[in-house]
Amino acid sequence: MPAGSLALLTQGAVVSLLLAAGAIIGGTLLAILLAAMAFSRFAAVRIVYRVYVYIVRGTPLLVLALILFYAMPALDLRTGPYIAGTLVLIIYTGALFAEVFRGGVLAIPRPQWESARSLGLPPLAMFRKIVVPLVTRYTLPSYVNVCVMTFAVFTILGLAAAFYFVMCFGIDRLGRMLERHLALRGFAGVRA
């Protein structure tokens, strides 16, 4: 039994890691889209960004998760805490990463923007060769911070799930032991 629960614990840990990685990847992709919105020339789009970040950062993660879990009937029953947790974390880290990226873009010194414009660089080249490398350099520590936080959240899920699994399996084993015991005593196994 102890060996079994250790295996379950590690399994829980591995699953947590994979889901956290998924949340981070999803969050980063969402954040790139959001950051683009933050710098849109349309005020309406920028407002949508500000509102999104305001709501997602102003609400506790638990509340966001519960809103998704309870109030989105299409998702809750079938998917369970893992998928809902990943989804919430994509939404949450999306906002956090977007603010990090936005800060990185604002940190680029103005003469470098102007050099790029003065060289007549087309937008794609400007993004690929100037914006992405510089923003990556500026934002790496903050980005890593958010990743660490995401892993931390998933370890909670992992730990809780591991306990849950251990208890469930324990009860299950107990149940089967009882059944065998009862069968030996002449009771026909009652199978649902």
Add this chain to the structure above:
Amino acid sequence: MSFTRWVTIYGPTYATALVWTAITALAAACGAIVWGCLLLLLRLSGGGWGARAVDGYVQLFRNTPVLLPIYLIYFAFPLIGLPWPAVVCGTLALILQNGAYVSEILRGSVNAIDRVQFDAARSIGLAPWSTFRKIVLPQVLVYSIPALGNQIVLLLKDTSLLSAISITELTMQAKLLTEQTGAAYEAFIVVAVLYLVLVSGTEVAFRVTHRAVRWL
């Protein structure tokens, strides 16, 4: 049921929960700032082992999920003869956790103080405790206001985790109402709005304080 009806019926219930959230947040915030200052003092005055001890403390609380101290204190304290109420346990956990972050914020600000001031303090014969109290601490606190504001907002949101130990703050209240009435949307959207109000209020309060103090 319509939204306005929901709000009028359950308004008072939410109000109680809101008070609990606000009280725990306020108490934990004050406690965390005081505890962070003490940790800073320990780091600055304890020599080699002082700094190392504080570093160890900070690493411990940074790398463990916030829920862990909450559960630990709540479940373990009664076992060692301290059957404190859930609110106290939860607030204590938040203080210990956030105190670590506060001490790191303050540490960053200490480095922003010009070295020259320490020399000046020594040359007028100021004792270490007085130096800390009259020169270091005031400046550090003022420099730290924006970062502390951020941290307090995080603390405010972490009070939602106290629902895990059955404290009837906002998140717990939302869960209870959902179970009672099945109206999950209404229950949680009201709570989300209330959190947004609290968070915005806190941010504004810190911005105003920052501006006011910089004038001095």
Add this chain to the structure above:
Amino acid sequence: MIAIRGLQKSFGAVQVLHGIDLDIADGEVVALIGRSGCGKTTLLRCINFLEEYEAGEICLDGEPLWYRPGSDGARRRVPEAEARRMRQQMGIVFQQYNLFPHMTVLDNVVLGPRFSQAVSAPEAEALGRRLLARVGLEGKMAAYPAQLSGGQQQRVAIARALAMRPKVLLFDEITSALDPELVGEVEDVIRSLLSDRIMMVLVTHAVGFAREVAHRIAYIADGAIAELGPPSEVLDRPKDPGLKEFLRRVRA
């Protein structure tokens, strides 16, 4: 040649340029001098449209730049793609933070030709090497800007501007942020460019250097050209009282 007519520019409620008229002949070097806030940098930045302007016209070799009458006759910005094409005919060097820190010196120089002018990689690299050798930095091609001194960085910035084969070079106080002993090497590069007969506009505080390289000097005050002429006249026989005061202060 460049023809500027009636250029007016405001920042919000503050009008900074009050109608600038200036002609720059092919191969001419014009220096813009004046006190801080007089509008000389703003004028420079309008020329390559880093700043928009409310009224006036800037023509390069007869082609009006940056604005065009729309179908309704009103003044319209040219489309971004065309603005990019127009900008490629001008090179600009700033006071600081010119180079892209994440690229080597050579990559900085070939970036423009490769991605804006669709020059092939080997051709761009050859061009880059030539220009870097010309500014005296052929040994630093694989270095990163952070490894270079301020003067070296500015020289790379000049090479980068030259790589676009511009018709006009714009310099915005390029030696103001340098340690004094590094100013000379940058000024040497500018001197060497005189033989290329490219149009150059220099915003500068270094009045002595302006005297040496400029064909004409414009003294800007309160957003207008207060005095314009060859260095021997503007600097030695100033007529405008503001200019006299300015020169007195600069020399003292």
